[in-house]
Amino acid sequence: MKQTLTILSIIAIAKRCASISLATGTIIFLAFAISKAQTLIIVGFVFTFIACVANGIILLVLLLHFTGNKRYWKQVFNTIIIILSNIPIAILFAWLSLQISELNHIKL
Numbered sequence: 001m002k003q004t005l006t007i008l009s010i011i012a013i014a015k016r017c018a019s020i021s022l023a024t025g026t027i028i029f030l031a032f033a034i035s036k037a038q039t040l041i042i043v044g045f046v047f048t049f050i051a052c053v054a055n056g057i058i059l060l061v062l063l064l065h066f067t068g069n070k071r072y073w074k075q076v077f078n079t080i081i082i083i084l085s086n087i088p089i090a091i092l093f094a095w096l097s098l099q100i101s102e103l104n105h106i107k108l
Contacts, residue, residue, distance in 0.1 A: 007065055007072050014058045014079045021051040021086055029093040036104050041097060048090055059083050 028047055032040035059080065066076045 007069055007076070010058075010061060010065060011072070011075055011079045014062055014083055017054060017058055018079075018083050018086055021055060022089065025051065025086075025090060025093060029097060032097055033100055036100065038101075041101065044093075044097060048094070051086070051090075055083055055086060 024047060025044070028040060028044045031037075032044060062076055062080050062083070066073060066080065069076065
């Protein structure tokens with residue numbers, strides 16, 4: 001019973017972390033796209049690093065539970081997909097930020 005609560009708690013935390021990372025990254029990107037402030041590029045890169053570390057740790061925990069628990073493997077697998085879906089979005093935001101900075105002659 002306790003293991004079930006632990007796995008469900010980890011899944012909930014992982015989904016919350018992924019959604020907070022996505023929302024915060026989107027806000028930083030939109031703020032940069034609108035204001036074109038050079039400091040937001042630095043904030044974005046620092047945030048991306050912190051989000052990668054946090055999501056990476058959570059992903060590692062999920063992978064350990066994915067291999068060790070057969071009862072909740074579908075929920076854990078879906079949560080892993082949610083966490084990993086942030087990667088292409090972050091790459092897209094970084095690429096768009098670089099394009100915006102080149103168009104506006106912002107030096108990195």
